[in-house]
Amino acid sequence: MERNTRQRSAIRDAIALADRPLLPQEVLDAAQQDVPGLGIATVYRNLKALVEEGELQPVNLPGENARFELAGHQHHHHFQCLHCQRVFDVHACPGDLSKLAPPGFLVEDHDLTLYGRCKGCAAPAPKKTRRKVA
Amino acid sequence: MERNTRQRSAIRDAIALADRPLLPQEVLDAAQQDVPGLGIATVYRNLKALVEEGELQPVNLPGENARFELAGHQHHHHFQCLHCQRVFDVHACPGDLSKLAPPGFLVEDHDLTLYGRCKGCAAPAPKKTRRKVA
DNA sequence: TTGTATGCAAAGCGTTTGCAGTGAT
DNA sequence: ATCACTGCAAACGCTTTGCATACAA
Numbered sequence: 603m604e605r606n607t608r609q610r611s612a613i614r615d616a617i618a619l620a621d622r623p624l625l626p627q628e629v630l631d632a633a634q635q636d637v638p639g640l641g642i643a644t645v646y647r648n649l650k651a652l653v654e655e656g657e658l659q660p661v662n663l664p665g666e667n668a669r670f671e672l673a674g675h676q677h678h679h680h681f682q683c684l685h686c687q688r689v690f691d692v693h694a695c696p697g698d699l700s701k702l703a704p705p706g707f708l709v710e711d712h713d714l715t716l717y718g719r720c721k722g723c724a725a726p727a728p729k730k731t732r733r734k735v736a
Numbered sequence: 737m738e739r740n741t742r743q744r745s746a747i748r749d750a751i752a753l754a755d756r757p758l759l760p761q762e763v764l765d766a767a768q769q770d771v772p773g774l775g776i777a778t779v780y781r782n783l784k785a786l787v788e789e790g791e792l793q794p795v796n797l798p799g800e801n802a803r804f805e806l807a808g809h810q811h812h813h814h815f816q817c818l819h820c821q822r823v824f825d826v827h828a829c830p831g832d833l834s835k836l837a838p839p840g841f842l843v844e845d846h847d848l849t850l851y852g853r854c855k856g857c858a859a860p861a862p863k864k865t866r867r868k869v870a
Numbered sequence: 871t872t873g874t875a876t877g878c879a880a881a882g883c884g885t886t887t888g889c890a891g892t893g894a895t
Numbered sequence: 896a897t898c899a900c901t902g903c904a905a906a907c908g909c910t911t912t913g914c915a916t917a918c919a920a
Contacts, residue, residue, distance in 0.1 A: 604899085605893085605894050605895075605898095605899055605900065606894075606895095607893080607894070607899090607900060607901080609900080609901070610900085626884080626885080627884090639901090639902075640901090640902090641901070641902045641903070642884090642885085642902095643885090643886075643887085643901080643902070643903080643904095644900080644901055644902070646884095646885060646886070647886085647887095647900080647901085648900095650886095660799075662798035662799035663798055664796035664797055664798055664847050664849075665794075665796035665802065667883095667884065667885090668799065668885095679836070681837055681838075681841055681843075684844065684845075690838070690841070692836055692837060692838065693838075694835075694836040694837075695836070696830045696833060696836065699830060699848070699850060701828075702813070702826055702828040702829070702830065702848075702850065703815055703826060703828075703850055703852070704815075704824070704826065704827075704855070705855075706854075706855035707815055707824070707850075707852060707853065707854055707855055708852045708853040709815075709850050709851070709852040710818065710851055710852040710853070711818075711850075711851040711852065712848065712849060712850050712851060713798050713847075713848070713849045713851070714833070714836075714846065714847070714848050714849075715798075715846060715847045715848075716833060716836065716837055716841075716843050716845075716846050717843070717844055717845040717846060717847070718837070718841060718842045718843040718844040718845065719841065719842040719844070720840075720841055721838070721839075721840035721841055738874090739873095739874055739875065739918085739919050739920075740919075740920095741874090741875060741876080741918080741919070743875075743876070744875085760909085760910080761909090773876090773877075774876090774877090775876070775877045775878070776877095776909095776910090777876080777877070777878080777879095777910090777911075777912085778875075778876055778877070780909095780910060780911070781875080781876085781911085781912095782875090784911095801908095801909065801910090802910095
């Protein structure tokens with residue numbers, strides 16, 4: 603059965619207190635302030651477990667490693683800042699996009715990512731290519 | 737300077753002849769029919785070079801490794817089949833999405849991925865979670 | 871001939887897993 | 896006292912890089 607460990611609490615709290623989806627490493631950094639000896643493997647194991655329990659949900663953006671946020675936010679999208687690279691929730695949706703697909707293709711779902719400048723990063727910068735880092 | 741090797745031609749051809757974005761491994765498989773001894777490192781090096789030359793462009797989908805297609809397709813989106821996992825181009829776009837972002841956020845670009853059944857994979861299947869594979 | 875491109879193998883990076891020890895119940 | 900959980904290190908999958916050789920020019 604599920605046990606309540608200091609590690610698990612620290613990991614859950616780190617994500618609950620964040621105002622945006624966090625990378626596993628960011629979760630580790632935050633949770634280590636509560637539990638200094640915490641290891642990255644434990645973070646990954648708990649993230650996976652918490653997702654399976656339905657408490658967290660993964661946030662996958664194009665070319666980015668998975669981030670994690672509290673579940674419960676229903677269908678929504680994300681915004682990534684081209685300056686600070688951080689990701690924010692967007693609680694809006696363009697709606698039905700089924701007519702965009704070619705004939706014969708059946709649309710069941712969609713993912714949308716907006717890019718630009720977040721509230722904290724004022725002026726526009728030259729667009730940079732977004733890519734997966736190994 | 738750029739040299740014209742059999743390997744580079746085979747790699748370029750593999751992508752040019754495909755009707756969809758290919759994974760590096762798929763490029764390798766296809767190109768090895770022309771150049772049997774071809775190595776995966778050469779594929780990666782040429783993909784990177786061809787992207788920098790502007791001949792190819794990377795296709796990044798949420799939780800997926802990068803695929804590659806010919807450049808020149810201007811702004812467009814992609815469709816991933818939930819059954820066969822393959823990716824197809826979508827030459828349509830919902831248009832201006834800047835009003836979806838929260839106040840203070842400046843939208844400069846967007847990525848959209850549609851999910852469902854491709855032309856070849858008829859009936860709908862239970863949705864499966866899309867995730868990054870290490 | 872010259873030096874870029876290739877193939878192989880090793881290294882990197884993020885993520886997962888094996889294992890013995892730790893600690894919640 | 897159990898047995899799930901943890902930390903560490905090794906293993907993994909994909910991508911990149913070092914190096915000696917091969918080959919386009």
